[in-house]
Amino acid sequence: MVFEKVAAVYSADGRRSLKPTGEPDEHYECDDVLVAVGQENAFPWIERDIGLDFDQWDMPKVDPVTFQSSNPKVFFGGDAAFGPKNIIWAVAHGHDAAISIDKFVHGQSVEDRPPPMVTLVSQKMGIHEWAYDNDLSNDVRYKVPLVDKDVALKDVRTEVELGFDRKLGYAEAQRCLNCDVQTVFSAPLCIECDACVDICPMDCITFTENGEEEALRARLNAPAHNTTQDLYVSETLKTGRIMAKDEDVCLHCGLCAERCPTGAWDMQRFTLDITHADHRCQQR
Numbered sequence: 001m002v003f004e005k006v007a008a009v010y011s012a013d014g015r016r017s018l019k020p021t022g023e024p025d026e027h028y029e030c031d032d033v034l035v036a037v038g039q040e041n042a043f044p045w046i047e048r049d050i051g052l053d054f055d056q057w058d059m060p061k062v063d064p065v066t067f068q069s070s071n072p073k074v075f076f077g078g079d080a081a082f083g084p085k086n087i088i089w090a091v092a093h094g095h096d097a098a099i100s101i102d103k104f105v106h107g108q109s110v111e112d113r114p115p116p117m118v119t120l121v122s123q124k125m126g127i128h129e130w131a132y133d134n135d136l137s138n139d140v141r142y143k144v145p146l147v148d149k150d151v152a153l154k155d156v157r158t159e160v161e162l163g164f165d166r167k168l169g170y171a172e173a174q175r176c177l178n179c180d181v182q183t184v185f186s187a188p189l190c191i192e193c194d195a196c197v198d199i200c201p202m203d204c205i206t207f208t209e210n211g212e213e214e215a216l217r218a219r220l221n222a223p224a225h226n227t228t229q230d231l232y233v234s235e236t237l238k239t240g241r242i243m244a245k246d247e248d249v250c251l252h253c254g255l256c257a258e259r260c261p262t263g264a265w266d267m268q269r270f271t272l273d274i275t276h277a278d279h280r281c282q283q284r
């Protein structure tokens with residue numbers, strides 16, 4: 001196998017290309033060569049007289065927000081839009097292009113877009129829904145078992161990932177931090193009985209006078225030293241105090257909500273509802 005020596009050269013806008021260094025080619029003896037096919041975008045088949053503009057890489061010029069090309073009826077996404085990325089980007093491009101296409105065929109401006117990924121829905125949960133197993137596993141992520149290499153290399157159509165079996169799937173699920181379930185505080189419902197302060201295993205709830213953040217952090221039941229994590233400070237309660245909660249150490253165990261006699265603490269689940277083409281958030 002003969003390799004030509006190249007070096008990475010970066011253009012002013014940071015794009016990398018490989019240029020021959022002029023050094024002698026290198027020859028490696030091999031018994032077998034497995035060819036890993038890198039895929040390139042190439043659009044020689046697109047006629048150059050249909051109103052599509054191409055850049056210096058011979059890639060179509062595409063708006064990074066609307067995914068519309070210079071021919072308004074043609075949209076691009078995935079590798080064809082901005083070069084190789086991964087499939088997650090391609091799916092996201094597909095969603096955004098679908099919104100543009102939907103607006104375009106309805107005669108609306110593709111520039112006027114619903115905000116992406118911002119519809120948060122809180123769902124009040126019953127006690128048995130949030131009484132989940134919060135004994136989190138500290139295991140590192142489990143690797144998906146793969147088929148034996150000898151089998152995989154014999155047939156390119158072999159499915160390489162075997163997936164988790166029941167036992168491994170359970171172990172992986174135990175790593176879930178349950179971060180979709182949050183403690184939500186309602187100041188008007190609180191009678192300041194301190195029951196939640198007593199039960200909290202992390203001492204992360206404090207009822208105190210409000211004040212400057214540095215002093216407030218220092219006089220919490222468990223002082224909050226991690227200043228990169230915001231404190232939650234409630235509105236003023238009936239006695240003039242506030243409730244401050246250090247989210248940095250909260251386990252989301254739900255004991256405060258279980259203990260609270262008035263429902264001032266509540267465990268709520270949030271659902272992220274992303275924007276889709278012809279989604280209800282577009283129907284304004």
Ligand code: SF4
Pocket residue numbers: 183199200201202203204205249250251252253254255256257
């Ligand atoms: S969820 Fe648990 S750790 Fe968090 S504030 Fe409530 S009692 Fe404390």
Ligand code: SF4
Pocket residue numbers: 189190191192193194195196197259260261262263264265
């Ligand atoms: S248990 Fe409920 S009512 Fe009592 S102090 Fe805590 S939040 Fe307020």
